[in-house]
Amino acid sequence: METTETFDSLVRAEFHPQTSYLNTASNGLLPARAVAALHEAALMRAEGRPLLPLYEDVEICREQYARLAGVPATRVAAGASVAAHTGVLALSLPPGAEVLTAEEDFTSVLNPFHVRGDLKVRSVPLERIAESVRPGTALVAVSAVQSADGRLADLPAVREAARAHGARTYVDLSQCVGWLPVDASQYDFTATVSFKWLLGPHGAAFLTVPEDFGGLTPLLAGWVAAEAPWDSCYGPVTELAHSARRFDLTHALFTYAGLRGSLELLEEIGASAVHEHAVRLADRFRGGLTALGHEPVPAPGSAIVSVPGLGARQQELSRAGIEVSNRAGNLRAAFHLYNTETDVDRLLNALAG
Structure with missing residues (x-):
């Protein structure tokens, strides 16, 4: 775990x-080292230099992500989007298979199962998803x-619950x-994108699969999916x-060139240090909201704070130099390693004013 001094200096x-x-x-912010790598990758293309180092970046990113996710690199696939990975899972299921999902989960986790047309997709409130697994449930997606x-x-x-059934x-x-x-080793399949908390550019996503591939067929495979x-x-x-x-x-080669530096930085700082920092700031914001008479959506231990009824203030806050999201009428603030107590207090002051 990094010391506070090292964390802050990085x-x-x-x-x-x-x-x-x-x-x-x-969207996560790009660290300086990722920006420099993107610039260098663009110059390589512009100047006609060999691109082999960019392909090497893909494999380095695969190994870096595997360490973050707690799985061997042999269980990590490098793709383009969560929706594409979900689609491969959806196509692997037999007709009539039941997929259990959480209500109003993110579309990329849900939609490929729905567009199949011949699957039984059942949605329940998030807090009831474990108790809702039943005999005949083929997949829990959340x-x-x-x-x-x-x-x-x-x-x-x-x-x-899934193992029991x-x-x-x-x-x-x-x-x-x-x-x-x-x-990720505790679950059959996981997926993630590169451009949020991993601090990378758009265009990459990772899928983790079991050692036996979990019955998936690589229907989207091209030449990069070959052993050689x-x-x-051809x-x-x-x-x-x-x-x-x-x-x-x-592979989106520029993306992986930038992502390599981002993942390197996250490893240098350490997941535990980032977690402690982000949740501390989120809790500071929750406490300040309560003092202002606002009640955020209960999400203990989360780095994301959502406040009902304040989403309409997003544009006003953006004009004031504070970037948050409006999600279904809720104001959503997300705290990562580059945020500070000053950011929290600035947002609270703006909401109070």
Whole structure:
């Protein structure tokens, strides 16, 4: 775990926001090292230099993310979006299979199951998802942290209920990995995007799968999914990768070039230090809201705070240099490693004024 001095010095060196940026649940800020890597990658393309180092960045990012997620790199696929990964899962299920989801979860976790048309998709309140697993449930699909309001799913309870009934688990980590220590090995499948709490550019997403691939078919596989990609550019792939790389999608090379530095920074600081910092600031904001007579959505232990009825103030706050989100009429603030007590107090003062 980093000392406070090291934490602060790393953050100051990497981030120079021009606003009180409290909107990581939408997009994370890019650290300076990621910006430099993106610039260098663009120059490589512009100048006609060999691009092999960019392909190497993909594999380094895979290893870095595997360490953050607590799984071997052989269980990590590098893709483009959570929706694409969800689609591969949806297509693997037999007709009539039941998928249990949380009401109003993020669309990318839900929609591919619905568009199949021949699956039984059942939605229940988040707090009831574990108790709602039943015989015949094939898959439980849920976000670890709800995008709309920051509520945390009781994932251990979901895992145990799924195991008791022979169901598989699919957890979207997009709103937690990067600030909340996670262990993806406890679930059959997990997915996350690169551009929120992982502080990377848009265009990358990771999928974790079991060692036996969990019955998935790599229907979106191209040449990068082959065991020997550079020997598999023409004709059908004759030998898929022996690892989760068989589920890779064509790599957004610039994205991985930038993401490498972002993941490196998160590893240098440590997930526990980021978690402690982000939740402390979120709790400070919750306390200040209570003093102002506002009641946030209950989400203990979350770095995301959602306040009913204040979403309409988002544009006003943005004009004042405070970036938050308006989600279903709620004001949503998200706290990450580059935020400070000054950011919290500035937002509270604006709401009070």
